[in-house]
Amino acid sequence: AQTVTQSQPEMSVQEAETVTLSCTYDTSESDYYLFWYKQPPSRQMILVIRQEAYKQQNATENRFSVNFQKAAKSFSLKISDSQLGDAAMYFCAFPSYNQGGKLIFGQGTELSVKP
Amino acid sequence: DGGITQSPKYLFRKEGQNVTLSCEQNLNHDAMYWYRQDPGQGLRLIYYSQIVNDFQKGDIAEGYSVSREKKESFPLTVTSAQKNPTAFYLCASSTRGNQPQHFGDGTRLSIL
Numbered sequence: 001a002q003t004v005t006q007s008q009p010e011m012s013v014q015e016a017e018t019v020t021l022s023c024t025y026d027t028s029e030s031d032y033y034l035f036w037y038k039q040p041p042s043r044q045m046i047l048v049i050r051q052e053a054y055k056q057q058n059a060t061e062n063r064f065s066v067n068f069q070k071a072a073k074s075f076s077l078k079i080s081d082s083q084l085g086d087a088a089m090y091f092c093a094f095p096s097y098n099q100g101g102k103l104i105f106g107q108g109t110e111l112s113v114k115p
Numbered sequence: 116d117g118g119i120t121q122s123p124k125y126l127f128r129k130e131g132q133n134v135t136l137s138c139e140q141n142l143n144h145d146a147m148y149w150y151r152q153d154p155g156q157g158l159r160l161i162y163y164s165q166i167v168n169d170f171q172k173g174d175i176a177e178g179y180s181v182s183r184e185k186k187e188s189f190p191l192t193v194t195s196a197q198k199n200p201t202a203f204y205l206c207a208s209s210t211r212g213n214q215p216q217h218f219g220d221g222t223r224l225s226i227l
Contacts, residue, residue: 033213043203045218091157095213099173100146100165103207103216105157 002027004092006106013082014114020067021077021109023092029053032094034068035103036077040088048090051075079111087113117142121206121219127227128193128200136191136222138206147189148216151175152203161204164189193224201225 004025013019025034036048051059051068059066063083067076079086089108095101119140128134140147146165150158160173164183178197183189189208193200203223207216 033215035215043221043223045205045207045221047215047217050215099160100148100163100171101209101211101213102148102160102163102173103150103158107155107157 002094002096002104004094004104004106006090006092006109008109009107010110010112012112012114013079013086015082015084017082018078018080019082019111021079021090021092021111023075023077023106025073025075025092025094025104025106027073027094027097029097032097034066034075035093036064036066036075037091037093037105038086038088039091039108040085045091049077082113084113084115087111119206119208119217119219121204121222123222124220126222126224128224129227131195133192133194134224136193136204136206136224138189138191138219139187140189140206140208140217140219141187142208142217143186144208144210144217145186146209146211147183148207148209149173149179149181149189149191150205150207152205152221158205161191 032053034051038046049061063080092106093103122137148163149161162181164170180192206219209216
């Protein structure tokens with residue numbers, strides 16, 4: 001079965017500090033994509049960063065970076081220099097190999113940023 | 116700007132009534148999806164479509180119906196058979212099944 005597990009329901013970080021959100025997944029595929037989405041209070045789902053499994057280099061998008069460990073099936077998100085606008089629910093996800101590539105989501109991690 | 120437009124933002128359904136949620140995209144994406152989000156849960160797939168005039172059931176299709184008559188449009192009807200329709204509904208699209216999905220702003224459906 002294809003699954004995504006986010007073991008941290010809630011996380012908190014001080015403004016300007018760094019925080020890491022954890023994600024583990026399970027798939028039998030060898031080539032796949034992994035995504036982190038952000039859902040702020042407005043409920044819009046925003047793509048934060050993507051990683052292609054065949055690429056060994058970890059993806060980076062400005063203050064957001066990932067630590068991708070393919071053998072361990074781990075895909076954590078690091079947010080550097082945290083800002084108040086980073087407060088949101090964060091979902092780890094990957095496309096299923098069936099059902100038209102539906103996204104399989106974790107349960108989410110709610111991140112709060114303290115000023 | 117290209118994107119996905121969902122309407123209305125809020126919708127109320129009376130007992131026994133069918134309601135339709137609109138989803139339009141101008142991204143020229145082939146694949147479109149409908150997800151349901153309940154509090155404390157992740158997103159669950161209702162229906163998806165990979166090409167015009169074709170669509171498939173997702174994990175929780177009972178009580179819902181869709182159509183895909185145009186590439187740009189993928190409306191979702193919540194029928195009276197859906198006994199617990201109160202949720203947040205998100206429409207998404209992508210170029211291919213394994214590419215990132217772009218989401219609309221969602222529709223919140225409640226029961227009157």
